[in-house]
Amino acid sequence: MSATEVVVTGLGATTPLGGDVDSHWANMLAGRSGVRRIDDRVKHYAHWEQLPTLIGAPMAVEPDSVLPRVQARRLDRCEQAALVAAQQAWADAGKPEVDGARLAAVIGSGIGGITTILGQDDVIEEKGPSKVSPLVVPMMMPNGPAGWVSIEFGARAGAYATVSACASGAEALALGARLIRAGEADVVLAGGTEACIAPLPIAGFAQARTLSRRNDDPARASRPFDADRDGFVLGEGAGVVVLERAGFAAARGARVLGRLAGYGVTADAHHITGPDPTGAGQIRAIQAALRSAGLTPADIDHVNCHATSTVVGDVGEAAAIRSALGEHVVLTAPKSSFGHLVGAAGAVEGIVTLLSLRDGVIPPTLNLEKKAPEVDLDVVAGRPRQQRIRAAICNSFGFGGQNVSLLFTPA
Numbered sequence: 001m002s003a004t005e006v007v008v009t010g011l012g013a014t015t016p017l018g019g020d021v022d023s024h025w026a027n028m029l030a031g032r033s034g035v036r037r038i039d040d041r042v043k044h045y046a047h048w049e050q051l052p053t054l055i056g057a058p059m060a061v062e063p064d065s066v067l068p069r070v071q072a073r074r075l076d077r078c079e080q081a082a083l084v085a086a087q088q089a090w091a092d093a094g095k096p097e098v099d100g101a102r103l104a105a106v107i108g109s110g111i112g113g114i115t116t117i118l119g120q121d122d123v124i125e126e127k128g129p130s131k132v133s134p135l136v137v138p139m140m141m142p143n144g145p146a147g148w149v150s151i152e153f154g155a156r157a158g159a160y161a162t163v164s165a166c167a168s169g170a171e172a173l174a175l176g177a178r179l180i181r182a183g184e185a186d187v188v189l190a191g192g193t194e195a196c197i198a199p200l201p202i203a204g205f206a207q208a209r210t211l212s213r214r215n216d217d218p219a220r221a222s223r224p225f226d227a228d229r230d231g232f233v234l235g236e237g238a239g240v241v242v243l244e245r246a247g248f249a250a251a252r253g254a255r256v257l258g259r260l261a262g263y264g265v266t267a268d269a270h271h272i273t274g275p276d277p278t279g280a281g282q283i284r285a286i287q288a289a290l291r292s293a294g295l296t297p298a299d300i301d302h303v304n305c306h307a308t309s310t311v312v313g314d315v316g317e318a319a320a321i322r323s324a325l326g327e328h329v330v331l332t333a334p335k336s337s338f339g340h341l342v343g344a345a346g347a348v349e350g351i352v353t354l355l356s357l358r359d360g361v362i363p364p365t366l367n368l369e370k371k372a373p374e375v376d377l378d379v380v381a382g383r384p385r386q387q388r389i390r391a392a393i394c395n396s397f398g399f400g401g402q403n404v405s406l407l408f409t410p411a
Contacts, residue, residue: 005261006177007411009254010093010242011351012085012191016235016338019061020088024348025355027337028363029384033219034060034338035233038197045199053211055218056197057235057339074135075148076113077195081238081344082145083152086189090153093242094254096187104157104185105150106176107240108168108192110343110398112142115198145193149240157185163343165398166306168192169239170346170406174263176243186248191240192347202234208273210310222340223367224307224333225314225375232308235339239347241354256411258354261391262295264288268401275313275397279320285403286324286393293407295391297325300407302362302392304353307333308340317395318375330387331379332356336366346396350406353394357410361386 011021016034018024027034038056042048063080064072072080086107090096116139123131138144143161150159158179162171169192176190205211212231214221222233249256266288268281275282290296303321307314314333321329334352341348356362361384368381394406 004181005246005259006180006243007246007249007256008241008258008260008354009244009249009256010089011257011354012088012092013237013239013348013351014059014061014063014081014084015237015348016057016060021351028334028352029361031364031366031383032337033366034235035218035221037218041197042199048199051199051202052206052213053202054215055221055233057233058197059237076116076139076144078109078113078193079139079145079148081195082107082193082240083148085191085238085240086149086152089189089240089242096252098187100154100156102157102186103153103155104160104179104188105146105153105155106160106162106172106188106190107146107149108162108164108172108343109142109145109194110163110165110168111194111196111201113140113144114196114201116140118198118200149189153189155189164402165400166340166342166345167396167398167402167404168343168346169348170350170394170396170404171265172347173241173260173350173406174265174404177260177263180243180245186245188243189240190243191238192344193238194341194343195236196342197234197236205234212309220367222309222336224305224309224336224365225371225379226368227370227372229309229311229314231310232335233339235341237341237348238344239351241351258357258411259409260406261409262289262293262407264292264405266403268403270401273399275316277316279316279323281401281403282317282320282397283324285405286320289393289405289407295407299391300325300329300393301389302356303329303331304349304392304394305331305333306395306397308335315372315374318377322377327377329377330362331377332362333365334363346394346404350394353392353408357389357392357408360388
């Protein structure tokens with residue numbers, strides 16, 4: 001292993017399937033769903049019953065129940081989740097002893113502190129400006145999670161906030177790897193967080209016709225690659241990994257969980273919400289990840305797909321994968337079990353990809369009952385599939401035409 005390689009030494013997550021990585025992974029492999037009715041999350045809104053979508057995937061464990069009470073009250077929900085996941089990842093990595101000037105934090109969020117913004121807007125409307133919280137700005141700013149993580153761990157090599165919609169978490173991992181490769185850091189806490197299950201985001205996504213409306217059957221609502229898919233399910237959570245320069249990790253005797261061997265970041269420059277119908281940007285992201293890792297399409301055995309369960313997006317991604325990698329790769333679509341975590345999606349799904357490499361198992365795509373005829377690739381469904389994986393790609397794509405592909409290899 002080259003000393004310039006980027007390795008992963010710690011994992012942390014809080015998701016709709018569990019409050020930590022082990023419970024999340026166990027529930028994924030068991031085929032459980034984190035999607036449910038969310039009436040309790042929207043009933044405070046006067047017109048909540050008019051929302052076309054009343055399902056979502058909230059975190060299984062409330063993050064404010066894990067953090068000290070005083071600290072939790074100063075943080076937006078997305079910041080709470082980021083800290084919980086970062087603390088887990090840091091402990092999992094063995095709490096590396098690293099000079100703070102060589103430690104960076106990169107935490108992405110697609111939307112940031114939206115629940116704080118909405119809540120404090122209600123306060124100013126009902127009670128006046130003098131009642132607005134003095135903490136509202138640090139609670140709502142998109143770089144808040146990165147700032148709090150850097151403070152928590154003394155990361156002084158930079159506190160970066162990638163804001164690239166649904167690709168934010170994946171781009172955070174790519175930027176973390178770049179910082180290490182460029183010699184700017186030895187260790188990086190990298191990941192993504194999101195907590196936007198609230199009436200306004202739900203209404204906005206619904207108006208854009210991207211959300212599933214299967215309110216009567218939550219667990220079966222998210223169905224990537226299925227012929228009857230009708231949109232994604234909004235989820236929340238956070239995922240953080242500890243990235244290290246391989247030489248630094250080896251010197252301290254760290255356990256290596258896998259390698260972030262390559263990454264590709266591109267933009268469609270086509271449409272603010274719709275992907276380029278030719279798939280050119282997605283293809284270039286996958287190809288860039290291959291070049292970055294020094295691998296070929298034949299080396300890739302598995303793709304953890306972005307596959308949100310939208311009518312257009314799933315088919316376009318399948319075509320891009322086929323064009324960039326060929327027909328031999330085996331796919332899975334994890335959003336079927338825990339929804340779309342927006343800015344946290346790429347980070348949590350990157351963790352899932354690493355676990356697949358570690359354990360030699362690909363989790364199933366739930367609710368894939370009748371595969372769309374345009375998706376002419378092997379998609380794991382029904383139950384997990386045992387398979388040796390030499391290398392895997394994790395895709396994340398976002399509004400704005402953002403495309404990120406991460407390439408992982410085993411330890």
